[in-house]
Amino acid sequence: MAGERTASVDILVIGAGLAGLHCATQLARAGHHVLLAERRPTLTGTVRTTGIFVRRTLEDFVLPEEHLGPAIRRMVLYPPGLAGPVELASDRDEYRVGDMGPLYTAAADDAVRGGVDSRLATRFIGRWDGGYHLEDAAGPLEVRARFVVGADGARSRVARELGLSRNRHLLVGAEEVFVDRPDGSNPAFHCVIDPSVAPGYLAWVLRDGEHVHVGTAGHAHRFPRGLYSALRSFRERAPGLQGFVRPEQVEKRAGPIPVGGVLPRIASPAGLLVGDAAGAVSPLTAGGLDPCLRLSGHAAEVLDAALREGRPGGLAAYDGQVLRARFRRRLLMRKGLDGLRTPALASTAFTALRTPPGRALARRILFGDGSFPLP
Template sequence: MKVDVLVVGAGLAGLHTARLLALQGFDVLVCERRGSLDVGIRTTGIFVRRTLEDFALPGHLLGPAVRRVLLHPPSLRAPVELTSAHDEFRVADMAGIYAHALSEARLAGARVHLGVPYPVPGITARFTVGADGARSSVARRLGLDVNRRLIIGAEEVFRVNAGASAPTFHCVLDPRLAPGYLAWLVDDGEHAHVGLAGHPGRLAAPLPRLLRSFRDGFPDVPVPAGPVRRRGGPIPVGGVLRRIACAEGLLVGDAAGAVSPLTAGGLDPCLRLSRLAAAVTGDYLRTGDPSVLRHYDGAALRARFRGRLLLRDVLSRMGSPATAELAFRLLRTRPGRVAAAHLLFGDGSFPDQSPVVAIR
């Protein structure tokens, strides 16, 4: 069987791209190796303000809004508090988000087959979209760039007593727990999301043990025993890959490295890059003109993240608690607080691209 577009991976990036292509009238088939989308979830599900404003997300699947952030040094003493006048973060029920995205893709006309690995026997496609994660098989088969800089993350989700405290996003910078990244606890008044990530070769212990020690020692937030969900996996932090498209296909989401190099946030880049990918793919299939693919330029996107890539390198080199404590002296100054607020609350996220105009 021949289809216009084969989308490999039924995460948010794959389903969003598939839906937009199906709405353009293309014959779209999605294959996903998992038999169910509510297993193997890796993202923490934190949506930022700009995503919430620009994309229609089902409100009943989003937790309460978070406006308060506490940045903690390794000692957990004297955290830096930042408060926004806006609703900055909402944590989603990602199993529900995936189910909603699956329904929307199918309503648009895309066929979605679960429990089907790639390559799919008997299927040929005019174009392939790789939405198959940080270690993309599509990227390798098409000769596109692959992610080389990865951290490993793990998260547990607990129910908490509603209204026990103001919704707060706690970030802990401690290279003993999370070398090269950070540990986090998001308490939105309904659930506590407790996680950490770091370079796998520098982790002092297995992730479950580190996660337990972090959770048990964290102040102020009583986390009950028994998580309701666990998730984790590799996170690309090297920025958008340079070569993410060719005449046979392109990459979206984690497969394209579309994750903030500094915060490792991937949901906003996922949706924005998928929208661009669907526009470029549609124009390319309609015109057959390979120059259309120049609009999907990973190197140009990557250039927008030079500052965050530099900060990623600084964070990666922070090897001792003493260094982290010293960094917090700068964060406690007025310029440091302004810079942190700009990074956490600013409108800058994944850059929107100008609309793709078909070349006739």
């Protein structure tokens, strides 16, 4: 198809994050003709996620060991002021941080080996009656596809073109990543509940002995001096970095985080949404890598069945309302976290974490066996 300005495929996937790559690869391996379009010219730049993989993901998915950091078993939670933290330790490997650029590249290589026609530096322009408009360095490209998959992020253009639900509840996050200087301490994940630096979410320091991630996230309109000012302020007093001199070479990441739960309408007769585009992110923890892999696998199964059976309404099994109903408790907890608008309120709420029931709840959320609630 090189050099052609029209194409006909079974599936057009827009976006080459983990969700798009996983869905495209599964469909190509099932024997379908898949075109994957990604607007970025390279997958190793503009990383937006911290890249935290939880234990269930590591157990259920094959990820390149060489692109995963050391295991983390210790979580430390702090109130405003950082006094009297609550430390939780697990006897299992709970988290590992992925080196996301190489992970994306490895997943893209797997996709190509599986038969995916991958096009970088190719933008999705919109829909037309006969198919979809794309554009690359050679100019417009018109693609006819039986179905389109929107894996194009929290502010999905595919969702808009298909008339599907779009994310309304978004946090914004930013972090810095730099090489760690091992000091003999165990890998740890430090989280601070303080609305003055992370309104509606958390600020964090994650050290695994190889890299340090320092970040914050929250509601954009509730950062009094802006997101990056809050990040600088937090970095100056962040826990877990005592005596650590920040190097000059720092990777910066930022992006929107949907926390409204799986969206109600994530499929139409023309296609469906996966990953952040579908709101497949935990409303409470904002963890998105496990949901994106599981939901995109479910999407591939539904699309495969629809292509093989050729029935009208073949994507009806991909129902956001069914999935959303299983997020009720997390959505309620999200409202509670949103309500901690002052350090005083956050400190008062934090006292519950010091009680046995509070610690048990925190352990269940952070170290539990639950996962994305597939049908």
